[in-house]
Amino acid sequence: MIRIILLRHGETTWNIEGRYQGQEDTPLSERGWDQGRKAALALKDVPIDRAISSPLSRSYETCRLAADFHHLPVMKDERLTEISHGLWEGIHADEIEARYPEEFRLWHTRPDLVQMPEGENLEDVRKRAREAFDEYAKTYDGETVLVAAHDAVNKAIICDLLGLDMSHFWQIKQDNACINVLECDKGTWRLVTLNSTAHLGYLVSGIEQKGL
Template sequence: MGCRILLIRHGETVWNKEAKLQGQTDIPLSEKGIQQAVALSKRLSDRKIEAVYASSLSRAIRTAGFIAEPHHRQVQILPDLQELNFGNWEGLTFKEIQQNYSELSKTWWSKPLETRIPGGETLDELAKRSNRAIKDIVLKHNDQTVAVVAHGGTIRSIVGTVLGIDLNQYWKLRQDNASLSIVYFHGWDKGILELYNDCSHLETV
């Protein structure tokens, strides 16, 4: 008895393509992002999925809609699944951040758990809210499979917590757009990572 969570990163946006930090800025899917979401939906169409959740950002909701459609499910919105709030860094490239926030960016890359971006939040705050959302889902959906569409930082924080790694190193966990990761929870504190960042469904996109 347990809950299997299909962790899905949303499809590509224009800002993803331009390597800009999105955070909680509500950027929609690009045409390629829509194609990616459709491809993943086809892959999961034969799988029994009892519920579909998404963050409250449109790129996640749209991706989740494609996943939910073959299963005749309504997308349930959980704001706690939103991406990290990057504050003043949102809309900037990594190069621009290094140029404009040289010392702070170095500190953030080494200690994101406790470093607050101006106008944003710490990674610790993201980890607490994202794992709170997953815990609620696990407790609600015993012996079921659930799709959760979220963001790179959100998924890294969840998987990192499951694996018990130092979340200051969470950026070492690669997360591609429209990728699929799977965690099986025997209990909330007993998660097993079954699949990570699988993009095999995107080979023709």
């Protein structure tokens, strides 16, 4: 059996501003660094065998804070990179809604039907994330693996491992620096913990971010 501790990165400056960041390499905010340190402390005494992260710095640094307690290097996996929002990246949610009203409406109602202009769709994200997780399950059987990724990546892989298609994307919430736990035993995945934020000092954040 493999156990994956799946993190979302801490808050970024663009999360605060409501900009769509996608694959832009945006930095953690001051609060994001604090969230990352709190997640790391929560995992300090949990046995972890290896650490893997998206190459984007907001996830990598969140992962590194936890990995350092276990004296582990952080491996980078391109398949964990956030969804490419294409022409939406760097733009405020309100401005996207004004420029692309139909696509924006669909993104919040039927995200499975949206192809980001000059970017990806959720099926692209699902395929690469699932390939990564299936590889981890095969290669690291018997281990506990820390994985740090992004909002859309986490939602897509959690849906997929539970047998849900991407139309259920918005039914999964991922707060900044949340902790999820997934296990795979003999090819069967199960969700053990979802969007835990107790280590951040609250059970429910109440935060609804405008941009991913």
